[in-house]
């Protein structure tokens with residue numbers, strides 16, 4: 506028998522913005538599809554209309570696009586098995602539910618929500634496992650007719666087996682067994698005619714010819730229900746692979762507190778999509794248990810379900826920051842500058858003239874490329890290159906084992922040397938200032954510390970000579986003259 510082509514799906518519910526966990530699921534599906542020359546399908550599971558969040562679908566698609574996960578079928582990409590929004594497939598679910606009722610594998614349940622609540626409260630009080638007590642399972646025809654005559658609304662429930670086990674072979678976990686008594690007669694079609702997740706998922710995975718269901722471990726307890734539905738509907742189930750959980754560094758379930766925010770927030774904070782893909786791929790999968798930096802092409806080439814782990818993955822924000830730094834350092838200056846530009850435009854102080862001079866931005870970037878972990882950090886690391894007035898406490902100019910007068914003298918001597926006509930290149934600056942420190946009887950670090958504060962306003966900044974060369978002679982001399990003035994206003998001890 507020929508193996509069916511790989512067709513996998515990412516099936517988000519638009520009940521919120523996609524976070525790390527959702528997107529990791531999307532990525533594993535995408536990597537598996539691309540590795541296997543299969544199809545990656547996006548299906549929007551929007552049958553819970555009350556929980557649908559406006560804008561969520563757009564954000565989901567935007568997140569996929571940002572990370573380079575293209576889909577073969579889905580919203581905006583018609584395929585042979587659409588529509589790809591469950592809310593437009595209601596008829597399929599209704600027909601399936603009716604088929605099950607006709608077969609005697611499902612039934613109408615007329616229990617009111619009050620009755621169900623009472624039943625639940627009773628179960629809690631008696632410390633019984635929760636679940637529908639099957640009151641409507643064996644209604645006689647007359648009883649049913651009476652309910653209909655009273656205009657009672659009904660849901661359709663699946664008639665679960667009363668005993669036995671449901672077993673399946675999970676691609677990642679191996680054999681998984683559930684006792685059927687833990688599965689109650691779950692609802693498949695709600696009173697408003699919308700399906701529940703279970704029915705919709707089974708009907709669609711079948712109609713869309715899904716070969717493998719790769720989804721988060723939290724769904725594993727739904728799988729026996731799905732298998733029972735496949736069997737009753739006379740359908741062949743796909744293969745199931747449940748991806749390991751993602752925990753926070755404290756090993757509790759990943760939450761907002763751990764940085765499990767919407768994926769687009771990472772984009773907005775200046776993470777690079779390549780770094781994000783690399784990082785997410787390692788949440789539950791590994792190439793060889795040791796390689797950390799893996800580009801997307803290599804991921805696609807090497808991805809396999811066999812190397813997905815069973816144990817929970819830990820989300821480590823520091824690792825993401827480190828990894829993003831590695832990717833930032835690998836960019837050429839033109840590329841880095843292009844990516845940094847919108848962050849600079851947005852976050853530099855309002856006093857800085859816009860649009861920024863791209864050539865100037867390009868000259869600044871090499872100075873911080875080693876240090877920036879995110880693009881969002883770049884305005885904070887470089888603002889003194891752009892603003893006209895730097896602001897700092899004059900005392901900062903006075904370095905270790907120096908005083909006001911020595912510092913003033915050092916600044917004035919530096920000004921005098923640098924005011925002479927000549928190049929202001931990095932090397933020129935160094936060969937002028939190093940000997941000057943000696944002449945002044947200062948350590949190089951003392952003089953350079955003073956000059957660093959004078960030209961940047963900071964005690965920690967990129968390498969001094971490079972910084973001065975980029976700022977240019979005029980600006981440096983002007984800032985040094987201002988430093989002399991500032992310091993002169995400080996009382997001598």
Ligand code: GLU
Nearest residue numbers: 516517518550706720724
């Ligand atoms: N709609 C479900 C979700 O939001 C899909 C679960 C599945 O993949 O079956 O995650």
